[in-house]
Amino acid sequence: MKKSKFYLFTAIALSLALVLSACGAGSDKKSSSNGDSGSKNDQVLNMIETAEIPTGDPTLATDAASFNVFGQTLEGLYTLNDKDVPVPALAEGKPTISEDGKVYTFKIRKDAKWSNGDPVTAKDFVFSWRRAVDPKTGAQYAYMFAGVVKNATEIMGGKAKPDQLGVEAVDDNTLKVTLENAVPYLDSLLAFATFAPLNEKFVTEKGDKFGTNSDNMLSNGPFELKDWDGTGLTWKYVKNENYYDKANVKLKEVHVQVAKTPNTAINLYNTGKTDITAALSAEYAKQYQNNKDALKMVESSSWYLKFNQVRNGKKTPLANENIRKGLAMAFDKKAYTDTILSNGSFPSNGLVPKGVAKSPTDGKDFRDASGDLLTTDKAKAKEYWEKGLKELGVKSLTLELLSDDTENAKKTSEFFQDQLQRSLPGLTLKLTNVPFKIRIQKQDKQDYEIQMAGWGADYLDSMTYLDLFVTNGGNNKTGYSNKKYDQLINDAKVKYGNDLEKRWETLLQAEKILVQEDAAIAPIYQRGHLKLIKPYVKGFEEHLFGPDYTLKNVTIEK
Known part of the structure; x- marks a missing residue:
């Protein structure tokens, strides 16, 4: 997620995370249908989502709900397996790669078809990618x-x-991609829906109607989207009979219902009207954490306080490094994850979460290699704070904490208000809780001082988090700028694209500068969630990035 991804995963993930936030530790994934599903042979699954589908256009999508749809209905060159490893999908085997790592040549499966029977060709990728980068499209x-x-x-x-984009259809089944520099995580990117192909004839014929409802969408994946009117709270996935691997798709239908409140989801589950809930709220996560149907999953979402250093063209008190460090070390992270979230989320002392990047030499996780960069230390926090006040020439400060207006978001704000005011003499923390859309607008305008923020992976690499905070980056929105940090990020992208060991060390240095030395943000926790899933649902797969889940391998075994 990055120059606009804060709206993508976090568009729902940010507000939703605090509304229906929940977490846990990965596992199998099972649940199935009720009502209509009846017997084993019906192979019908019923499940819950927490939000409507904003768009059926993968080029314009910026939210988790839409990307979950594409995870069932579209395939690109790669897809994710059950261990989140990108594997060839429409690509026929591995690509041919030039010696400098900049030119990839893919063969496209000859049996790949769109749901209307048209073949999927290399030209579909060229059209889709050009459409995505065209400024006229407005793709975030x-x-x-x-x-x-x-x-x-x-x-x-x-x-x-x-x-002039570096993508070429050599012939119908050969796609040539030319890169600016070697990209170690390219296969992860190519599994993301924005890189999926689009049928040019279909998209052109539909015009502005493309992606506005299920009649104006095409699938090349395991399922087709049906019965979605563009705004409704229910829709279906129906097995795509033109899918090249349809023999391995066992579900005939998936019935999806949006449930916006936790108690509604629980009632539907307990009365047998759904087989899979969405992530449970803290209250229900506590109640069901030891239930036999509980499914726990650690996510790639990293959550932190953003400190805005420039507001309305003027420096804020948060431009002072010691003030930021004081705030960042003054709250009890474990108390927050245990008492407010209660869903398996756990404290984090860095930006890059566990599970998204491993050392090219010894396989060590990035979070473990980078270590604890900003920990809770209330005594040190007070020292930094008082030093910052002295540097600013004041004895007290009133700061604003911006967050959503959901029940859990308000509890979160109150927790930080209590923790920070108790730890930092002279601090008054004013709480501003607003609807999600307004919070995003205020963030974009940098009209805030402190904000609860989160980020989930767009691809499996630490760069998906670290390039958020380069100077004037589209998702920086804090006024933070450090030339050395910018250079390290650029070196990791350009200079060390083919030197994975040096690239790794460079990114470790960058995180240390961002978090430990500059305290540009204050890490809080890595999110997870807890769902309920019926034991007769087998093969339900959740993912660290891309779509939250895929249904291709699900079977009902009653």
Whole structure:
């Protein structure tokens, strides 16, 4: 997630995370249908989502709900297996790669078809990618191409035409991709829905109606989306008979219902009207954590306090490093995850969460290699705080904490208000709880001082988090700027694209500067969740990035 991804995973994940936040530790994934599903042979699954589908256009999507749809209905060159490893999907085997790592040549499966019977060709990828980077399209996720596919940055900036993008259909079944630099995580990117193909004829014919309801969408994945009117709270996935691997898709239908309150979801589950709940709220997570149907999953979501250093063109007190360090070390992270979330989330002392990146030499997790960069230490916090006040020439400060207006978000705000005011003499923390959309607007305008924020992986690499905070980055929105940090991020992208060991060390240095030395943010926790899933549902797979889950391998075994 990055130049606009804060709205993508976090558009629902940010507000939803605090509304229906929950977490846990990975596992199998099982549940099934009720009502209509009846017998084993019916192979019908019933499940709950927590929000409507905002769009059926993968180029324009910026939210978790939409990407969950694409995870069932679309496939790109790669898809994710049950261990979150990208594996060839529409790509026929591994690509041919040039010696410098900049040119990839993919063969496209000849048996791949769209749900209307049209073949999926290399031209579908060219059309989709050019559409994504074209400024006229307004795709927020276009940034994922920038610095990756050749000329993407220039096209997005209006300095080149979309047909100059480094993607070429050599023939119907051969796709050539030219990169700006070697990209170690390219396969992860290519599993993301923004990189999926689109049927040019279909998209062009539909025009502005494309993606507005299920009649104006095409699938090339395991399922087709049906009975979605563009705004409704229910829809279906129906097995795609033109899918190249349909023999291994056992579900005939999936019935989805949106339940916006935790008690509604629990009631539907306990009365047998759904087989899988969405993530449970803290209250229900506590209640059901030892239930035999509980499914726990650790997510790739890293949560932290963002400190805005520039508001309305003027420096805020948070431009002072000692003030930031005082705030960052003054609250009890474990008390927060144990008492407010109670869902398996656990404290984090860095930006990059566990599970998204491993050392190219010894396989050590990035979080373990980087270590604890900002821990709770209330005595040190007080020292930093008082030093900062002295530097500012004041004896007290009133700061604002911006968050959502949900019940859990308000509890979170009150927790931090209590912790910070108790630990830091002279601090008054004013709470501003607003609807999610308004919070995002205030963030975009940098009209805040402190904000509860989170980020989930767009791909499996630490860069998906660390390039958030480069100077003037689209998702920085804090006024933070450090030339050494910027250079390290650039070196990791350009200089060390083919030197994985040096790239690894460079990114470790960057996180240390961002979090430990500059305290640009204050890490809080890594999120997880707890769902309920019926024991007769087998093969339900959840993911650290991309869609939250996939249903291709689900079977009902009653």
